[in-house]
Amino acid sequence: MKTLTTAAGTTPAAISDPYRPAFHYTSERNWLNDPNGLVYLNGTYHLFYQHNPFGPDWGNMSWGHATSEDLLNWDEQPVAIACDEHEAIFSGSAVFDEFNTSGFGTAINPPLVAIYTSAYSDASPLAGRQAQSLAYSLDEGMTWTKYQGNPVLDRASADFRDPKVFWYDGGAGRYWVMVAVEAVHRQVVLYKSADLRSWDFLSTFGPANATGGVWECPDLFELTVDGDPEDSHWVLIVNISPGGIAGGSAGQYFLGTFDGVAFRSKSTVTEGLQADASRMREYGWLDWGRDYYAAVSFNNVPDGRRIMIGWMNNWDYAGSTPTGGWRSSMSLPREVRLTRVDGQVLLRQKAIDPFAGPEDGGxxxxxxxxxxxxxxxxxxxxxxxxxxxxxxxxxxxxxxxxxxxxxxxxxxxxxxxxxxxxxxxxxxxxxxxxxxxxxxxxxxxxxxxxxxxxxxxxxxxxxxxxxxxxxxxxxxxxxxxxxxxxxxxxxxxxxxxxxxxxxxxx
CATH class of the missing domain: 2.60.120.560 (Exo-inulinase; domain 1)
Known part of the structure; x- marks a missing residue:
């Protein structure tokens, strides 16, 4: 079996903390939650995440950063986007702006662009609001510059967050699409942009299915069914907390269509905020446990693969877990596909296997x-x-x-x-x-x-x-x-x- 390493770069035998994972990513120290900015570029997977650089409890939200060539062995990098006196850096996504639509780079050196939620503090003129902002990197994610024109999308809302951005190329045109949430309204909101700086409203989706808590960390992508290019569905991920199937935090998914403007679900069981709790087991759940939340997928993965990572914890007790100077880890990365079983289209998940390859003993x-x-x-x-x-x-x-x-x-x-x-x-x-x-x-x-x-x-x-x-x-x-x-x-x-x-x- 291959030797596995942790975020700190040590072999499992050298780890003194009995709870420190052997093959799940965790930061060397301090708090970690939602995966953010998942993107692949030039042979490297980038995992950004919600991180408190100063302690093992939630607070001082910034983007931590780790990199990997195989999704198994991770190297922890310096904090990527730090909070300051005006804003905390909440969840979001990152894209490779290959054609420099944003103008932050050049044709020869196009940028990585992070789209994140600015949670404005009392010191900010926008105190109490959550709005969407940009940062960019010209050295493949190692250093970041906040855009001086932030925020780029402000709905004057206290709960507008978690933008997932991707490049759409379809019947309606070619442009960036942002999928975010109005969390307390249990509503997904969609916008489009030609340059990542100016955004136009497209549509909303929800409330639907599980609505017993706030909606967070959405994702939207297309998958074929059993690899058939003539049979595809769009998958909308919506994480919810509380109100999950096992209690507390969880992720649900909808199957439907997306025409570049609106997502239309084919798998909605109940609509509105007064959903029937007795039908919870009819909804599409990413995971039926208590500790898989805020799951989102990587952008730009080769061969059209869709790989997701979730935060392996639950907001019910995340601040109380009995670890040392670190708290929380990520799930194993999972490749997700659609398959048809007895006429029903279902999501199938396969973990990236840390035990793959030559194995000793067993x-x-x-x-x-x-x-x-x-x-x-x-x-x-x-x-x-x-x-x-x-x-x-x-x-x-x-x-x-x-x-x-x-x-x-x-x-x-x-x-x-x-x-x-x-x-x-x-x-x-x-x-x-x-x-x-x-x-x-x-x-x-x-x-x-x-x-x-x-x-x-x-x-x-x-x-x-x-x-x-x-x-x-x-x-x-x-x-x-x-x-x-x-x-x-x-x-x-x-x-x-x-x-x-x-x-x-x-």
Whole structure:
């Protein structure tokens, strides 16, 4: 297995903090939240993010910065865009202005342009407002200059934020499109621009589906269905907090059309602010866990791939998580695609695999009947990729025990009685730091040919579960004791079979 590095550039063995991730990005120290400005340029992926340069709690919002050539090994860079006495630098996006439409660069050296939300402080003439501003870089994202004409788009609103900008080239013309939100109105607002400086209103979308909290961090992109260029849909991402499917923060998605002016959803279940909470499971959710939020995608990725990253935390308890001088990490990057299953178009997610390539050792079990009860495994892991396939048969349930110790464990269980996959972290270790943290997450997962396939990425303070090749995912934080690394499989009743189990880790 390849040697993995952290943001600080150290090998996992050199890390003293038992919760510091081995293969998820986190800043070396201080607070981190929403991914921002995701863009690929000249062989390098740029991850900007909400960051407090001065402490492990939310505040002094600036853009942190990390770079990678493979989306797995990240180098932390200096703070990219810093707050000042007039504004905090809230979430946004970055684009490669290849044709220098903004005029910030030249034809020979076109700029990277960041479009971010200025959250104006009491010291500013625009105190209390949120408006959209620009900064540009002429050295591939290493240094940034704020545009003197900021803000470039001001609706005189206190909650107008999180612009995602992309280049549109379609029937309506060729121009930049901004997708932002009026957060408390649960409304997506769209604008267009020829030069990134002057913006014209296009349309609005929403409220729709989940509206139990503010809308944040939208994204809009087109994907083909199973690679068919004649069959495509536009995907609108809207993150919401609170009001997520598992409680607190979450991301939802809509499928529809975009004609360069308006997004029209084909997957809206309920409209308006009085949505029926009993229909929450009918909505499109990016993830069914409690710790995948503010997910947005990279601009400019080669070959038209759509790769997303989310913040691996939840606003219910983000300020209370029991880490050291750092707080929060990013999810694994995920390539997202559309696929058709039983006539329904669904989002499929596949993580960029930190264990890909030559692998040393590992543990494998082949096909066998499962005895009722718990079967301990002769392998331990706090950091691993686990591939698991069950044929539950007539058993009431099957599952996996992870991070087990003297008085703690995490359960991943499939119940055949209701077809639900559940992740139970109520006894997973350090759960008492916030009343909302002990929880059970669940998602409906139909068996395929009588089988359940799981790919699980286990890191020092998290677990990401991909079911049925990424048709459903559950992402949760888990703060287990360092010594709690035991694993087991179980079956409730007779007739269940293990098809295969593979564990790669250290």
């Amino acid at each position: 543990f494998r079990l082949g096909a066998r009947a499962l005895a009722p009860g718990v079967t301990d495994l002769p392998v331990t892991a706090a950091v691993a990729r686990i591939d698991l396939e069950f044929s539950p048969g007539p058993a009431a349930g099957v599952g996996l025990v992870l991070r087990a110790g003297e008085a703690e464990r995490m359960l991943i269980r499939y119940d055949t009685t209701d077809g639900m996959l559940r992740l139970d972290r109520r006894e997973s270790g350090h759960v008492g730091f916030h009343e909302a943290f002990p929880s059970v997450e669940s998602v409906a997962v139909p068996l395929q040919d009588g089988r359940l396939r799981l790919r699980i990425y286990l890191d020092r303070c998290s677990v990401e579960v991909f079911a049925q090749d990424g048709l459903a995912t559950i992402t949760d934080l888990v703060f287990a004791a360092e010594a709690s690394t035991a694993m087991a499989i179980f079956a409730d009743g007779a007739g269940a079979h293990l098809v295969a189990l593979d564990v790669v880790g250290y």
